[in-house]
Amino acid sequence: METKPTEISSSKMFGGFNKRFKHFSPTLGCSMTFHIFFPPSPSPSHKFPVLYWLSGLTCTDENFIIKSGAQRAASADGVALVAPDTSPRGLNVEGEADSWDFGVGAGFYLNATQEKWKNWCMYDYVVKELPKLLSENFSQLDTSKASISGHSMGGHGALTIYLKNLNKYKSVSAFAPIANPINCPWGQKAFTNYLGSNKAEWEEYDATSLISKYKNVSATILIDQGEDDNFVQEQLLPHKFEEACRSANVPLLLRLQPGYDHSYFFISTFIDDHIRHHAQALNL
């Protein structure tokens, strides 16, 4: 069980390289894949800041790399992209693949407390294991300069991880995040199963609840939300998050994009603005 990452593919794009790696994760107890996009390097000793991208339900580490086109701006701005998978894989926990919105492909970036789902610790994987692994194995990366973004379930992950680790990430953004999971069916299903019935624990993974706790957010949070996104009213609840930000005086730029849906077509249209948002926070 090799914890050191092994390169399993490499493709040049916009002068840099998409590279996929495999490693055994002690946090999750299984083998995991992740992608890094390395921009073209100005010098052999150059170190790139890192933008973590957390994907949504059913995704792997591949969707963002294949569909977003983020590499164009990341290459131009000199930001490395790191895309982890969305849950443990291959553990064969009973029922793990019974539904698309829970279990495999649906880790919700939390640490499960229920025995059955004890391997579902994507929070620790993203916040602790992965940055350490990157810093130990990739001298081209400066993991002390990091920002975080994501889509849908991954937008929820980005917002909550950022709010709980303001010292670790320079900036956050999200596309169509599940902004208030304790009040939507996707979140309630996942939190009930992963965390049990203690609602106080749920709030620890709810961006809208966390905002009032972490009022010392000074960097503007950028969120894009498609107005024709079928999930906006029932599952995403961006306006709940907006209200919470207003009450807590947290600077939020919530852009409602007319006609856009929940897909990567929406993401690729606005990803450059997000890369720029993070590049500025990372002083590029």
Add this chain to the structure above:
Amino acid sequence: METKPTEISSSKMFGGFNKRFKHFSPTLGCSMTFHIFFPPSPSPSHKFPVLYWLSGLTCTDENFIIKSGAQRAASADGVALVAPDTSPRGLNVEGEADSWDFGVGAGFYLNATQEKWKNWCMYDYVVKELPKLLSENFSQLDTSKASISGHSMGGHGALTIYLKNLNKYKSVSAFAPIANPINCPWGQKAFTNYLGSNKAEWEEYDATSLISKYKNVSATILIDQGEDDNFVQEQLLPHKFEEACRSANVPLLLRLQPGYDHSYFFISTFIDDHIRHHAQALNL
């Protein structure tokens, strides 16, 4: 069997729309899907010129739309993108799905002459049926202004279709085209099965052979070829095509791109140059 196209999906991207359609094709004798990207329209009566994109082996009408990021430049330049599928589907011809480089997903943009594969008439579908269908059903398109491009097998399709129809297309470009199929395993397998043993017929679908026949090509042909493409030596043979262009005095811009492979990561890196190439020929 509805020959009129029915819209089956629509997603906004870069201000325009990716729309997928389904229709019954009399040419192919089966139901087919295709994608159109409509740029944002400057006025209700505006008509966009059309860039046809022909995909490679195993692809459908979706790959280019999902992976290339071509919509950004197409939106900026005002070019509609039309992406057909790569073969007839659902006919259940014996052996049609036995290999990934022949049959389903591998139409090679020719008209088969062998009885068993009589439905494999992607040449007529792309050159005749589809433009007529577009002009009759989409008032936003000006199909009299058209250009053509493609990847791998689709690059072969774009080059051969262009050379045989210089009056129908203003310009051509290709990514890693199968430039001399009669001299490579992919082409020989496909042509033997679809066309039989008459080599004179093979040459009618071979870009390198056709060049000497159609010397009155005045617009520069643009080709990008990755130097780390695993297929270049055995299957693609760009230098055979280059020699033929030189002999025939046909203007060719063959760009060898160091480090790039055969994937859509390569295509998305250089697609803007191709869109620009066609936009200029279309007088935009």
